[in-house]
Amino acid sequence: MLKYVDRRGTNCSKWDALEAMYGDKDLLAMWVADMDFEIAEPIRNAVRNYVDNVPWGYYNPGPGYKQAFIDWEKKYHGYEVKPEWICFSNGIVSAFYWVTCMAAKPGEAVILLAPIYYPMMNGVNFNGRKLVLCDMIHEGNTYRVDYEKFEKQIVENDVKLFIMSSPHNPVGKIWTKEELKTLMDICRRHNVLVVSDEIHQDFEWNGHVHTPTATVGDYDDMLITMCAVSKTFNLASCQNSFIIIPDEKLREQYLTFARNVHGTDGNGFGYVAVEAACREGRPWFEEVKKQIWENYCYVRDTFAKELPDVTVADLQGTYLLWLDFGKYFKTQEEIKEFMQGKCKLAFDYGNWFGRGGDDYCEFVRMNLATSLENVKEACDRMIKNLK
Ligand SMILES: Cc1ncc(COP(=O)(O)O)c(C=O)c1O
Known part of the structure; x- marks a missing residue:
């Protein structure tokens, strides 16, 4: 069974570097491309065996x-x-x-x-x-x-x-x-x-x-x-x-x-x-895939219903979802003020993936490899505040 892990306080980049990266440690972390799930048991067993029995x-x-x-x-x-x-x-x-x-x-x-x-x-x-x-x-x-x-x-x-x-x-x-x-x-x-x-x-x-x-x-x-x-x-x-x-x-x-x-x-x-x-590890990975797909469907369907002006990318590969807020925001300052200031969310900003400034500033990249609760919370905050 896939287990969500609250990683705060474990020196992980995603949750524990929020202050350093965004100047606010109380954001909901939807950035860094790693997962909030417990490592597959066979991997933990193998490493434990190495830790316990081998110099x-x-x-x-x-x-x-x-x-x-x-x-x-x-x-x-x-x-x-x-x-x-x-x-x-x-x-x-x-x-x-x-x-x-x-x-x-x-x-x-x-x-x-x-x-x-x-x-x-x-x-x-x-x-x-x-x-x-x-x-x-x-x-x-x-x-x-x-x-x-x-x-x-x-x-x-x-x-x-x-x-x-x-x-x-x-x-x-x-x-x-x-x-x-x-x-x-x-x-x-x-x-x-x-x-x-x-x-x-x-x-x-x-x-x-x-x-x-x-x-x-x-x-x-x-x-x-x-x-x-x-x-x-x-x-x-x-x-x-x-x-x-x-x-x-x-x-x-x-x-x-x-x-x-x-x-x-x-x-x-x-x-x-x-x-x-x-x-x-494959059986664990199959569980992960189910969770990520469920999270994606939630975002896609919720935005389609509540805020169809937000374009949700067609997720073909990766667990990183490219969201287009071009109908709402035209500058990096505007989208940052909204995502961080209003919604308290930490995404990878679109302009990180281009030339900086306002290049690709209308996008954010959402990491889907987390709990459905986190994904729902992030969507709720965006939808409520945009409406
Ligand atoms: C396309 C791509 N390449 C490489 C990496 C990171 O690779 P590594 O951790 O092995 O340096 C990432 C991590 O997000 C990635 O998305």
């Missing part, structure tokens, strides 16, 4: 660790990964920072489809690379890419790297095979290396099926897939992810970079947790 010295994962993930990928995504393709990173954000530095020299360009998960932009900006944002086209309650514009921006900026979010954070889109192929073919034409960040791969909704980019064609020499089960099982603090690089030359390039920044090994707790998750 915590340097850890060298056995073949079972990679195999557990390989089995997961094959069973749930039809992607056959070979053990030697898998490199380690202590989190996907670290890895795309490294690949940004590896693929583009200072001043060279990296392209992202906006709105986009902001650490991808940080990785480019903080490392002195040139950020090129290709805004997607917002149509109804979903998004699509203007391929002509994407290609033009690549050519004009001599882009070296494209980092994609698949499924897409924050808009909750699952890319179709055709879309992935079109993007890959454009990158192929212009020698652009592609990172496909598939950390949200297991959250598939309403008949939409996630396709690993690596399976849509022969792109091995130009593709790095970044994957983890840290979203699926709420293991972000284990800092354990899989960087899949089939091409030997590209892999050696990545490993050289990772070795040079001493980033090739993780901690024992992470390895133990991830292996147990892949082997025995």
Whole structure:
């Protein structure tokens, strides 16, 4: 049975960093992409066994660790990964920072489809690379890419790297095979290396099926897939992810970079947790999926009935819901005053996913991986105050 956990006072970012982030600790936290559910029992048992019975010295994962993930990928995504393709990173954000530095020299360009998960932009900006944002086209309650514009921006900026979010954070889109192929073919034409960040791969909704980019064609020499089960099982603090690089030359390039920044090994707790998750965690995950879908339906149906001028995104993937308040708010100041000041809610603001200022300011991103009570409370506050 899925159990909601009141995480206040546990040093978690979502609830305990509200004061630092928003200047108000009494907000209802609907931001940070992690879950408010108790960790799956088999994972807790495996880590407990490690904690109680084994000294915590340097850890060298056995073949079972990679195999557990390989089995997961094959069973749930039809992607056959070979053990030697898998490199380690202590989190996907670290890895795309490294690949940004590896693929583009200072001043060279990296392209992202906006709105986009902001650490991808940080990785480019903080490392002195040139950020090129290709805004997607917002149509109804979903998004699509203007391929002509994407290609033009690549050519004009001599882009070296494209980092994609698949499924897409924050808009909750699952890319179709055709879309992935079109993007890959454009990158192929212009020698652009592609990172496909598939950390949200297991959250598939309403008949939409996630396709690993690596399976849509022969792109091995130009593709790095970044994957983890840290979203699926709420293991972000284990800092354990899989960087899949089939091409030997590209892999050696990545490993050289990772070795040079001493980033090739993780901690024992992470390895133990991830292996147990892949082997025995699925029933727990099925429960989680039910809860998230129920939460989504509640938001969608309630806004449709009470405030149809708010556009609720079509949730195809992820557990992050993109809400469009464009009919009500035109500036970042207005939406912030409403969400924080009036409703006492903490969301990821839309403008975090763009150029700042008023870019995407009409949106907020709501984290659905919590109790239905929290979701209801958040909706009630918005509806009451907007009405
Ligand atoms: C698209 C995407 N990539 C990466 C991450 C974080 O990855 P990690 O915790 O492994 O650094 C997140 C977390 O929200 C995410 O949404």
